[in-house]
Amino acid sequence: MPLQSARHFLQIPGPTNIPERVLRAIDRPTIDHRGPEFAALARECFEGLKSVFKTTGKAVIYPASGTGAWEAALVNTLSPGDAVLMFETGHFATLWRRIAGKLGLEVDFVPGDWRHGADPTAVEEKLNADRAHRIKAVLVVHNETSTGIASRIAEIRQAMNRARHPALFMVDTISSLASLDYRQDEWGVDVTVAGSQKGLMLPPGLSFNAMSEKALDAAKTARLPKSYWSWEDMLAANSSGFFPYTPATNLLFGLREALTMLREEGLDNVFKRHARFGEATRRAVRAWGLELLGLDPREYSNSLTAVLLPEGHNEVELRRVILENFNMSLGSGLGKVQGKVFRIGHLGDFNDLMLCGTLCGVEMGLALAGVPHQQGGVAAAMAYLAAENASQQQTARRRSAS
Structure with a gap:
């Protein structure tokens, strides 16, 4: 490279x-x-x-x-x-x-x-x-x-x-x-x-x-x-x-x-932050028309999201395209889902802007790799994040006023 x-x-x-x-x-x-x-x-x-x-x-x-x-x-x-x-x-x-x-x-x-x-x-x-x-x-x-x-x-x-x-x-x-x-x-x-x-x-x-x-x-x-x-x-x-x-x-x-x-952040706030990342990412995946690997909403992870690719498309090729064009590494498919699944990590020292950049890289990569999908995943995630941030600000203002 x-x-x-x-x-x-x-x-x-x-x-x-x-x-x-x-x-x-x-x-x-x-x-x-x-x-x-x-x-x-x-x-x-x-x-x-x-x-x-x-x-x-x-x-x-x-x-x-x-x-x-x-x-x-x-x-x-x-x-x-x-x-x-x-x-x-x-x-x-x-x-x-x-x-x-x-x-x-x-x-x-x-x-x-x-x-x-x-x-x-x-x-x-x-x-x-x-x-x-x-x-x-x-x-x-x-x-x-x-x-x-x-x-x-x-x-x-x-x-x-x-x-x-x-x-x-x-x-x-x-x-x-x-x-x-x-x-x-x-x-x-x-x-x-x-x-x-x-x-x-x-x-x-x-x-x-x-x-x-x-x-x-x-x-x-x-x-x-x-x-x-x-x-x-x-x-x-x-x-x-x-x-x-x-x-x-x-x-x-x-x-x-x-x-x-x-x-300093508070563990409860850490968990809420990760929950926001998880939901935003899942909304992006759904907007792309792709499938989450997990089937039970009670079991969705908020630290990473695993995404199934359509039949005939390989995650190794998608990740190669994204790495070479956007300098971004995504998680590979492992074991029984090798070749079928790519994983988006959204945990640790991470914020909303970093997530948006990550999802932009994925959406552009899907297009370059020729993976069938719909546009608008990043927009769906951004809309959710903006609404969540506005809600948090309103809650903070109410608390300060009381």
């Missing part, structure tokens, strides 16, 4: 755009990770994470990708041969299933069509049938990054409660944390898995487990091998502000700044 002017639009659903404040926080000399300055930094990060996970429990930070956090959740709580219940909601749910199988767990992987989230009714039926309580954990991807579908975590917990089943509840929030509403304690989640490179607005390199007391109790008898991923070793060192091995020091500087930014 020839050199392209101006900024690159990175509109994949993670890694996301990194705000200047976070870049500047990372861009500083590395400090002694055994010294008092580092201990203070780490404690701030541990404490700040609790508000994002919405938990009063413990959270650990690994120098790793989200894949490592998947493995950590399993090896710290389960034993060889344990049965786990999982759901085929997309590519990343399938990858987590593979890890569970490689670790020697017995996986009941409920088939799915990649157009729906995990079904709470199916969870309840499976657990009701498990009268011997062989299932030790239910594992669900909250926001499936490959499909743009968000499973209904609160409803799944309610289904588990109705079944009165003691299984642990583990949830992958890698593309939902700090973008979609998530409440670990209120929703009764025992282990939450997360990564740094999406809603937390950091580069890849950090992953997280947040654990309930029930999960910590399970860890006392879990027999899967572990060393690097050991919660026990991590928590023992964390108690004094340190790590059992060399941490990603400069990424922790960035994490502290990102947590500060989320606190």
Whole structure:
């Protein structure tokens, strides 16, 4: 590709755009990770994470990708041969299933069509049938990054409660944390898995487990091998502000700044902002006459949108045209939807104007690539965003007047 002017639009659903404040926080000399300055930094990060996970429990930070956090959740709580219940909601749910199988767990992987989230009714039926309580954990991807579908975590917990089943509840929030509403304690989640490179607005390199007391109790008898991923070793060192091995020091500087930014905006406002992006993007897709991959409006993701292309058109070619002509990257189709779906990321450090630019690139790209569509997707999104902003301003004026 020839050199392209101006900024690159990175509109994949993670890694996301990194705000200047976070870049500047990372861009500083590395400090002694055994010294008092580092201990203070780490404690701030541990404490700040609790508000994002919405938990009063413990959270650990690994120098790793989200894949490592998947493995950590399993090896710290389960034993060889344990049965786990999982759901085929997309590519990343399938990858987590593979890890569970490689670790020697017995996986009941409920088939799915990649157009729906995990079904709470199916969870309840499976657990009701498990009268011997062989299932030790239910594992669900909250926001499936490959499909743009968000499973209904609160409803799944309610289904588990109705079944009165003691299984642990583990949830992958890698593309939902700090973008979609998530409440670990209120929703009764025992282990939450997360990564740094999406809603937390950091580069890849950090992953997280947040654990309930029930999960910590399970860890006392879990027999899967572990060393690097050991919660026990991590928590023992964390108690004094340190790590059992060399941490990603400069990424922790960035994490502290990102947590500060989320606190300044307010998590509820962050969720509302993402909800606005999600709805505007879906309106654009409908105006183009294209089809959303997700079929259930209750499960639409607000951090990304997956779009089906008409028969005979390939997302690889569309994304190539958009990259070469407009210097913008879109998410590819993964797994079963490879070649059929492109994904628009709209999460993290993102605003209305950036979304409009993204949708302009898509609309122009559809035309250049010869994909059958109707014009007006960008206009539909803009009209919605303008109306939402006007409504917010009116609400703010009423509040200030009262």
